[in-house]
Structure formats: C-alpha cells, structure tokens
Amino acid sequence: MTHDLDFGALLHATNAVGPSVIQIRAENILPDAMGAIVLETLSSVAHQLESGALVSIDPRKHRIKLLPLGA
Numbered sequence: 001m002t003h004d005l006d007f008g009a010l011l012h013a014t015n016a017v018g019p020s021v022i023q024i025r026a027e028n029i030l031p032d033a034m035g036a037i038v039l040e041t042l043s044s045v046a047h048q049l050e051s052g053a054l055v056s057i058d059p060r061k062h063r064i065k066l067l068p069l070g071a
Contacts, residue, residue, distance in 0.1 A: 015070040
C-alpha cells in the first residue's frame with residue numbers, strides 16, 4: 001500500500017505479474033479520512049489482489065488494473 005505513484009510505473013515498465021499494489025490517491029491519507037474507504041475497497045477487490053492487480057483508491061471511487069499492465 002502506497003501513496004507513491006512510482007510503484008505503478010514500475011509494474012508497467014517491467015510488465016510484472018506481481019506483487020499487487022494499492023495506491024492511495026488522496027491528499028488526506030489519514031485513517032480518519034480514508035480508512036473506511038480502503039477497508040471497503042479491500043474487501044471488494046480481494047480476489048483481484050490475490051491474482052495480481054494495481055488498485056487505485058481515491059475518496060470517490062477505485063480503479064483496478066490487472067497485472068501485467070503492459071500486456
């Protein structure tokens with residue numbers, strides 16, 4: 001889990017099949033602001049994370065890209 005976009009770029013550049021990465025795309029990343037959203041997203045994308053995915057979470061939505069990204 002990261003706030004840094006470099007991990008997604010590395011997954012894409014290397015055509016990696018893992019590990020899964022969760023990116024928090026928000027200015028306020030404190031648990032009070034994002035905790036419930038992150039937990040809800042984790043429960044809904046658990047299967048994709050087990051298979052290999054890049055999940056981006058912002059306060060309004062989440063996006064899932066399955067690995068490898070360059071395929």
